[in-house]
Amino acid sequence: MASHRFVHLVESELIKLTNWKEINHVLEQAFVSVSNKDKSSGQPYSSQPARSFVHVGDAGALLCMPAFLGNISVKSDSSQSNPAGPAARTSSLACKLITSFKDNPSRNPSLPDIIGNIFLFDETTGQLQATLEANYLTGLRTAAASIVATEQVFLPRIADKSKLVLGIIGTGVQGEFHAMGFMKTHKFVQVKLWNRTKARSEQLKTKLTQLAPNSCNPDVNISVHDSPEECCTNCDIIVTATSSSVPIVFKRFLKQNVHINAIGSGLQHHTELAQDIYDECSVFIDYWNGAKAELATLKSTIVGEVGEVVLKQKVVPSSGITVFQSLGMAVEDAAIGKLFYSKYMEQLNKGH
Numbered sequence: 001m002a003s004h005r006f007v008h009l010v011e012s013e014l015i016k017l018t019n020w021k022e023i024n025h026v027l028e029q030a031f032v033s034v035s036n037k038d039k040s041s042g043q044p045y046s047s048q049p050a051r052s053f054v055h056v057g058d059a060g061a062l063l064c065m066p067a068f069l070g071n072i073s074v075k076s077d078s079s080q081s082n083p084a085g086p087a088a089r090t091s092s093l094a095c096k097l098i099t100s101f102k103d104n105p106s107r108n109p110s111l112p113d114i115i116g117n118i119f120l121f122d123e124t125t126g127q128l129q130a131t132l133e134a135n136y137l138t139g140l141r142t143a144a145a146s147i148v149a150t151e152q153v154f155l156p157r158i159a160d161k162s163k164l165v166l167g168i169i170g171t172g173v174q175g176e177f178h179a180m181g182f183m184k185t186h187k188f189v190q191v192k193l194w195n196r197t198k199a200r201s202e203q204l205k206t207k208l209t210q211l212a213p214n215s216c217n218p219d220v221n222i223s224v225h226d227s228p229e230e231c232c233t234n235c236d237i238i239v240t241a242t243s244s245s246v247p248i249v250f251k252r253f254l255k256q257n258v259h260i261n262a263i264g265s266g267l268q269h270h271t272e273l274a275q276d277i278y279d280e281c282s283v284f285i286d287y288w289n290g291a292k293a294e295l296a297t298l299k300s301t302i303v304g305e306v307g308e309v310v311l312k313q314k315v316v317p318s319s320g321i322t323v324f325q326s327l328g329m330a331v332e333d334a335a336i337g338k339l340f341y342s343k344y345m346e347q348l349n350k351g352h
C-alpha cells in the first residue's frame with residue numbers, strides 16, 4: 001500500500017481558527033445527532049458507543065472515544081458566503097484518545113491532568129486525515145456544550161437576559177474555557193470565581209479582565225470569592241469544573257431559579273453537587289448510553305438529552321433548578337475536529 005500523509009494540527013494553529021459562534025453551532029448539531037432517531041429527517045445523526053476506560057492502577061486511565069457523525073454543517077448559515085443558501089452538509093469519523101492522570105498537575109514541571117488527541121478519518125475511505133491536539137479542543141467543546149445546554153434548557157425562561165450573573169466553581173482549564181466562552185457569547189453583569197487555591201482564580205480574573213473589552217459586556221464585573229457559597233450567591237448560571245469527590249455546592253447556596261452545568265469530577269460524575277440539589281432539580285444529559293454507564297448511581301430525575309430539547313421532544317421547566325450533567329461525548333470531538341480541520345484546509349487552499 002502506498003504510504004499516506006496526514007496533517008498534525010497543534011494548539012497554536014487551532015487557536016488562530018477559533019470562532020465561538022461556529023463551535024456552538026457544531027456542538028448543537030452533535031447534541032441533535034444523538035437524539036435524532038430518524039436518519040431520513042435531514043437532521044444530523046450519529047453512532048457512538050459509551051466510551052471505554054483502561055485503568056492504570058490508581059494512577060490514571062486511558063479513555064477511547066470513537067464516533068461517526070452524519071449530515072452536519074460545519075459552518076452556520078450566517079457565516080457562509082451565501083447566507084441565503086443551505087449550509088453544505090458533511091460527515092465526520094473520529095476517535096479521541098485521552099489520558100487522565102490526577103497527579104500530573106503537582107509534578108515538576110506540572111502537566112495537565114487530561115491529555116488528548118483526536119484522530120480524524122476520511123469518512124469515505126477510512127484513511128487518517130489528521131491528528132489534532134485535543135486539550136485546547138476539549139476545553140472549547142466542553143464549554144460550548146455547556147453554553148448550548150444553557151441556551152436550550154435555561155435561557156428560554158429568562159425574560160431579561162441583560163442582567164445575568166455567572167459563577168465558576170473551579171478555575172482550572174475547564175473553568176477558564178467556560179468563563180471565556182460564556183463571556184464571548186452572552187452578556188453578564190458579573191462573573192464570580194472560586195477556586196480551592198485562591199491565587200488561581202486571581203490569575204483567571206486578570207485574564208478575563210483583559211478579555212472583557214472583546215466580550216459581550218465590556219463593563220462586566222469580575223470578582224474572586226473566598227467560598228463556594230459566596231461565589232454561588234445570586235448566580236443565574238453556575239459551572240462546576242473541579243475534580244472534587246465530595247459535594248461543594250449545596251441547595252442553600254442557590255437562587256430559586258438557577259441553571260448549573262456540572263462538568264467535573266473525572267471518572268466519578270455527579271459528586272460536585274449535594275444530594276439536596278439532585279432531590280429537587282431536573283437533570284439534562286448529553287447522551288443516554290453514556291448516562292446508563294456513568295450515571296448509574298445518580299439519584300435524581302433525568303428529564304432527557306439536550307438534543308431532545310433542541311428537537312422539541314422534551315419540554316424544559318419554566319422555573320426551579322436545572323442541571324446539565326455533562327459527561328462529554330465522542331460526537332462532540334468528531335464535530336469540533338471536523339470543524340477545525342475544514343477551516344485549516346480552507347485557509348491552506350486560499351494560500352494563507
Ligand SMILES: NC(=O)C1=CN([C@@H]2O[C@H](COP(=O)(O)OP(=O)(O)OC[C@H]3O[C@@H](n4cnc5c(N)ncnc54)[C@H](O)[C@@H]3O)[C@@H](O)[C@H]2O)C=CC1
Nearest residue numbers: 170171172173174241242243244263264265266326327328
Ligand atoms: N464533561 C466533560 O466533557 C469534561 C469534564 N472534564 C472534567 O472537568 C474537571 C476539571 O478538568 P480540568 O479543568 O481540565 O482540570 P484542572 O486540573 O485544570 O482543574 C481542576 C480543578 O479542580 C479543582 N479541584 C481539584 N480537587 C478539588 C477538590 N477536592 N475540591 C475543590 N476543588 C478541587 C482544582 O483546584 C482545579 O481548579 C475534571 O474533573 C475533568 O475530568 C474535563 C474535560 C471534559
Ligand SMILES: O=C([O-])C1=[NH+]CCC1
Nearest residue numbers: 098138266327328329
Ligand atoms: O469527554 C471528555 O473528554 C472527558 N470527560 C471527562 C474527562 C474527559
